[in-house]
Amino acid sequence: MSAEIPKSQQVTTTPVPTRPEQVELSDEKKASLCAQCDEYKNWMITYSPSVKFMFDQIKNSGGYVSPTKINCEICKDPKLGGFHPDLGIQLCANYIPDKWVLNDTLSHELIHWYDNVRFKVDWMDLKHHACSEIRAASLSGECAIMTEFWKNSGIMRVAKGHQVCVKRRAALSVVGHPKCKDMDHAKDIVDEVFRSCFNDTRPFEMIYR
Ligand SMILES: [Zn+2]
Numbered sequence: 001m002s003a004e005i006p007k008s009q010q011v012t013t014t015p016v017p018t019r020p021e022q023v024e025l026s027d028e029k030k031a032s033l034c035a036q037c038d039e040y041k042n043w044m045i046t047y048s049p050s051v052k053f054m055f056d057q058i059k060n061s062g063g064y065v066s067p068t069k070i071n072c073e074i075c076k077d078p079k080l081g082g083f084h085p086d087l088g089i090q091l092c093a094n095y096i097p098d099k100w101v102l103n104d105t106l107s108h109e110l111i112h113w114y115d116n117v118r119f120k121v122d123w124m125d126l127k128h129h130a131c132s133e134i135r136a137a138s139l140s141g142e143c144a145i146m147t148e149f150w151k152n153s154g155i156m157r158v159a160k161g162h163q164v165c166v167k168r169r170a171a172l173s174v175v176g177h178p179k180c181k182d183m184d185h186a187k188d189i190v191d192e193v194f195r196s197c198f199n200d201t202r203p204f205e206m207i208y209r
Contacts, residue, residue, distance in 0.1 A: 011082070011083060011085065011129075012083045012084075012109075012123070012129065012132070012133065012136075012173060013077075013079045013082040013173060014079055014080040014081045014082065014105055014109070014136075014173060015078070015079050015169075015173060016079060016080055025074065025094060030074050030093075030094070033074065033093040033094050034073070034093045036093065037072035037093035037096060037102065040096075040099040040102045040103075041067070041070060041072060041091060041102065042067070043099065044099070044103050044106055045067050045070075048103050048107075050103065050107045050140070050141060051110065053203075054107060054111065054113075054203075055110070058114050058117055061114065061117045061118050061203075062117065063116075065110070065113060069088030070088060070089040070106065070109075071088065071090055071091065072091045072093045073090055073092060073093060074092070074093055074094050075090070075093075075094060075095060078095055080092055080095055080096055080105040080108075081105045081106070081108070081109050082109070083112040083113060083116075085116050085123065089110070089113065090109075091106065091109075103141070104141045104144075105140075105142075107139075107141060107142075108136040108137070108142060109136070111135055111136040111140060112132050112136055114203065115131075115132045115135065115136075118202070124179065126174065126177055126179050126180060127189060127193050129173075129177050130174045130189045130190050130192075131193050131196075131197035131200075132197075133169075133170040133173040133174055133190075134167075134170045134190065134193065134194060134198055135197055135198075135201075136170075136173075137166040137169040137170050138162070138198055138201070142165075142169065143161075143162050143165035143169065163198070167187075167190055167191070167194065170190045171183065171186040171187045172186075174186040174189055
C-alpha cells in the first residue's frame with residue numbers, strides 16, 4: 001500500500017457513480033481491501049482483453065507502462081481511481097466494489113495514459129482534460145451498462161444512452177479540475193469538445209466491445 005497522492009497532484013480522477021457512505025476502516029480491513037485489489041489488478045493485466053490491448057497500444061506508441069506504476073490504495077475522497085503522468089495509475093481499493101468495475105476503471109485510466117503518450121496532452125488545459133475524459137468514459141466500457149439498459153429500446157436509444165452516460169461521467173471528472181468553476185462550467189467544456197473527441201476512438205476501431 002503506498003501513500004495517497006496529494007490532491008493538488010492528482011491530474012484526473014474517476015468519481016464513483018453514486019456517493020457511498022464514508023466509513024472508518026480498520027488497518028486489517030484496509031490491508032485486505034488492498035490485497036484483494038492487487039489480486040484483481042494482476043488478474044486483469046494477465047487476462048482482460050481491454051487492459052492487455054491498452055498495454056500493447058501504449059508500448060506500440062513508444063510509451064512506458066508497467067504493473068508497478070498501477071497502485072491499489074485507500075482513497076480519502078470517494079473515487080474509483082486516477083491518473084498522473086509522473087506517478088501513474090491509482091486504483092481506490094476501498095471504493096472499487098468488484099473486479100469488473102476494476103477492469104473498467106483500469107481501462108479508463110490506461111486511455112488517459114495512452115492519450116498522454118500519443119497526443120502530448122496539457123493536463124492543465126480544461127479542453128484537453130475534457131477530451132481525454134470523454135474518450136476514457138466512452139472507450140473503457142464503463143457506460144456499457146447504459147447500453148444494456150437501452151438495448152430493448154432500439155438502436156437510436158442505445159447510442160443516445162451511451163452518449164448521455166459519457167457526457168455525464170466526463171463532466172463529473174472535469175468538475176474536479178482545479179480550473180473548473182462548477183458543474184455548469186464542466187458541462188459546457190464537455191459539450192464544446194464532445195463531437196470531435198467522442199468520434200476519435202483511437203486506438204479502438206469502434207466503441208462497443
Ligand atoms: Zn478519467
